[in-house]
Amino acid sequence: MDTNESRIGTDYPVGELTRAAVTASNHADAATRNRAHERFARWAAVLRGMATGRLRIGSRRPVADLPVWATPRVVRGGFATGEALAGGPLRPHEAALAELAGVPARRDALFDHHLTADGLAGLTTLLESGAYRVDLPEDAALLTVAWLVRAGDREAAAAVLDELRPYADRLCFGPVPHDGQTYGPDLVWRETAGEARDRLARRGPNPRVAAMREALTVWNPFADRLLDLWLDTVRDGRVGAEFPTGWHDRATALVARYHQLAAAHPHNGKHRRPKTNLGILRSATEETVGGRPLTARARGLLQHAIDSMVRKRGRPSSPEHRALRERQAAEAALPMLHTMARVVVSRLAALPQDLGVRSVEAVTGPVTDEEAATSGLPVGTPIPEPLRRPIRRALAGTVPELIAAGVVPSAEVLATIVPQITATAAAAPYADEVLRSLMAATYRAFRNRRSLLLTNLERQVGLDELPWVRAVAAHCAPGAGTRAAAASALHRLGELALDGFPATLLPNPLVRELATLDRESGGQLPWVEELAADIFEGTFSAKYAAAARLAGDLLTDSLYARYYDIDYAALPTGADVQRRRDAAASTSADFDALCIARAGTGPSWDVVAANGMIVEQAQILTTHNLATLVGSVRVRPLTGWHEVALRTFAVVTGLTARLARNPRPLATVKDIAYAWRQMIFFMSLPQVGDPAEVVADLWRELERTAPDVRDRLRPAVAGLAEAAVGERFDADGRGGAGRRLLGWTMNGHWLLTGSGR
Structure with missing residues (x-):
């Protein structure tokens, strides 16, 4: 087996295969079972390929008999299945x-x-x-x-x-x-109209709603008939005291009717439960019709059921009871969501299927006369919110519009749509308009290529490695105008990321888009990716040292440097990284050693946690692209750094509030630490002024939070306050009353105890 495979192992694929098998066997929904069967087949292909050596997991050319540029099918975790997406049956x-x-x-x-x-x-x-x-x-x-x-x-x-x-x-x-229909280059979308249509077309009846409607239209009226039946036997408040003429014939008919209803209406099984009022009435009726006298216990249950039903809703013949049943019948008569979904699906089918939706209202307006005639829905029926939500996901608009509308809720989602913008800048250097359009389309398709799990510092396949893209390189002539356009797009994208999601690490797909725009604008900035702790091999590429030097240019003697105890002047130089390979290798080795020393891991049985601590130190030293954006690209938030820091703290407090009820809180702790670090970066910029003023705002905001959040975060804010006035932490990250907040640890995290000690 390949050394990369043996290092990565099969635990993850086996785990995913097992989960898919369980879902495929046990899930109630047939469509979900079918998708799980497909996942099972793909993970089985991964394991077969690893076993036979056809797959080299960790390599940038993972499939032995496919070229490196072929687009592989990649499943969760970056594992290639051995299939090429352009292969398989004829499309x-x-x-x-x-x-x-x-x-x-x-x-x-x-x-x-x-x-x-x-x-x-x-x-x-x-x-x-x-x-x-x-x-x-x-x-x-x-x-x-x-x-x-x-x-x-x-x-x-x-x-x-x-x-x-x-x-x-x-x-x-x-x-x-x-x-060939398309929109302008500024309009982007998260999903296409075709994807939204397919999502809605899969919507079937909601089992819970179907059960509720069945209860309102079938079983509640039937329970009323049984109640009426037994009320006729009440004398002086006692049930079963006297059975009027014809009672047994009525009871026999109702028992027969019950079995007909039970066979025809399978959604609600409450009537089968013996302890429910309906179950008690039904059982008592069947026993009596069968000539079996009720036991004392059954008679007592029957008495209690009838008394409680009358006390709660009145007798079935009473005005208040009739009014209740009329309201319930009206509620049950409302159209089912899956019926209204078919109307929206028809509207979406009339739109270009590979573009976003320009107007949500045009697709989700009330039912028209023509639609009423074919769907059976009343004219003017409004389309409810659960059906409008998938349409909003397909809304086409500018990125700021989509962020403001909540369509882009995270930096990860932002990363999925920016290739639609970046493609225009990437293709701009091609002078021929026809070629420019083709290369823009190629770029967008290439950016949909899922990343591979890589080892040995290998890099993902680049667009320029595609033979047909490489062949037209001679026809690419970037000029000042195209470089300026790329620089403008780079600045705008960085601004959107920081303004929209200041508390979130830049996800790797977004980092790649920033790097592309930087390259197209003529730059060579060191954009660094987030590294996975479980496959980290103990070394960083030379660009991490270069990124740390950029951070030092911006943050020397700052609150950030004091809080994290960074001597930026002593960092290994990255000046020669671009010129000489031996200098780059030396710089990288020095940076590796620095991160390991700062992590203080030593020999450890928990390799993943130790790796995470080392990777976290690299993120601290480099600021994970923040210094590059702010110092080199000159990105500035629209609201100012002080306000961005406070918004980031709000995310920190919101994440902290989740810890108490989180069965697996360590991932949330890491998210808190990432947001905390970005907040300190924002507070450390010269434009903020005195960081102590921001700290004072943080104390005020902290006092507005729940007691549990205050208890957990007080040591972190205290530690930041101490750093703001020039104090330092000890080797264990402790100050006077405060503590340094990091995400990774090999011991229990103090943030989870609430004590800070």
């Missing part, structure tokens, strides 16, 4: 093209057809009209070849074909025909 557009072109329904036959005169003409028509879609990067390969032929660069086209041909029988390299 619908491939089958349609094979039939239209009269060629065998095989990928190699389609590949050859695209290279005929007719095939190239068809690709060129698609290029010039823009009537295509690039779902996977491979979809752009033959379109790029057609552009190169169109541009007269046949040598580059032939080179691309030489790299593609060995895989022509397995992978799809042709585009998906599409009508």
Whole structure:
């Protein structure tokens, strides 16, 4: 087995396989079981590939018989399954093209057809009209070849074909025909109209709602009939004292009716429970009809049930009881959500399926006359909030609009939509408009590629490694205008991230977008990723030392440096990182040693916790891209640093409030520590002024929180107050009344005890 695989191990895939198997076997929902079966098959493929050596988990080329640039299917945790997303059965557009072109329904036959005169003409028509879609990067390969032929660069086209041909029988390299409709470059969306439609189309009847409606329309009226039946036997308040003429015939009919109802209405099983009022009445009726006298206990239960039912709702013939049942019947008559969902699904189907929704109101307005005729819903029925929510997820708007609307609730979600913006800047250097559109589409598709789990400091596959992208590099000529546009987009994206989510680490996909924009603007800033503690190998790449030096330029002698006890002037220099490999290696080794020493882990049985402490020190030294954004990109929040620090503290207190009821609180502790560190960074910037004033605001905000939150955070705020006036922590992170707040520890975390000691 590959050394990377043996180091990573199979525990994680086996755990995921087991969870998928349990869900596939036991879940009540058929669609959920089917999805679990698919997950099970994928994790089984991962384990088979690891066992046979076909998969090299941890490598940037994880599938032995696929090129590094092929888009792999990746499951949770960054594990490749061995499949290529561009492989598998023919996609619908491939089958349609094979039939239209009269060629065998095989990928190699389609590949050859695209290279005929007719095939190239068809690709060129698609290029010039823009009537295509690039779902996977491979979809752009033959379109790029057609552009190169169109541009007269046949040598580059032939080179691309030489790299593609060995895989022509397995992978799809042709585009998906599409009508070409699109929005302006500033509009983005989290989900497409097609995805929202599919989500709503899967909505079936809610079992709880169905049970409630059944109770209101079937079992409550039936219970009333049983109650009426037994009330006719009451004399002087005693049930069963006298049975009037015809009573047994009525009771026999009701028992028969019960069995009919039970067979026809399976959603609500409350009537089967022997201790419910309905269950007691039904049982007593069946016993009496069967000629079996009621026991003393059964008679007592029956008396109590009837008395309580009359006391609570009155007799079934009373006005108040009738009014209650009328209200319940009206409530039950309201349309079911899955019925109204079908109306919204029809509206979504009429929109472009691969774009966002421009107007939520246009899709979620009241039911029209035409829709009422086909759906059976009353005209003017409003679409309720649970059905409006999925449409909002598909809303198309500018990023600030989507953040303000709550459609983008986190930096992780922001990272999923910014490639739609970054693609425009990344493709801007291509002078030819047709090529620019193609490269923008390729970029967007490439950014949907899921990251692989990597070891040995390997990097993710880059866009420029795709043969067809590399082939058009000679036709890329960035000018001052395109660099300025990329710089502007970089600044705006950094501003959105800090303004929108100041308490959150920049997620790796967002870091990659920032790095792309930086590169397109002509910069070479050291953007650092978040590293996973469970596979960290004890060393950082040279850019981490360079990022720490940038942080030192901004934070020397600051509150941040005092709080975390950083001597930025003594950090290993990163000046030669870009020029000489040996200098970079030396700088990286020095930075590794510094992080290990600061973590103070020593030999440890808990390797993951020790790794986490080391990675956390790297994040502290580098500020995890904050100093790069603020010091080099010159990002400034719209509301000012003081206000951003207070907003971040609000997140800290909100996270702390969750600790008491959290069965697995350590992940929340880490989130608190990340937010806390970012807050201290904001407080340390020169524009804030005296940090002690911000600390005073923090004390006031802390006093407004619940006692449990105050008890947990008081040592952290006290430690920050001490650092603000120049005091230092000891080697254990303790001050006078305060403590330094970190996220990782190999012992119990003091934040979880509430004592701070």
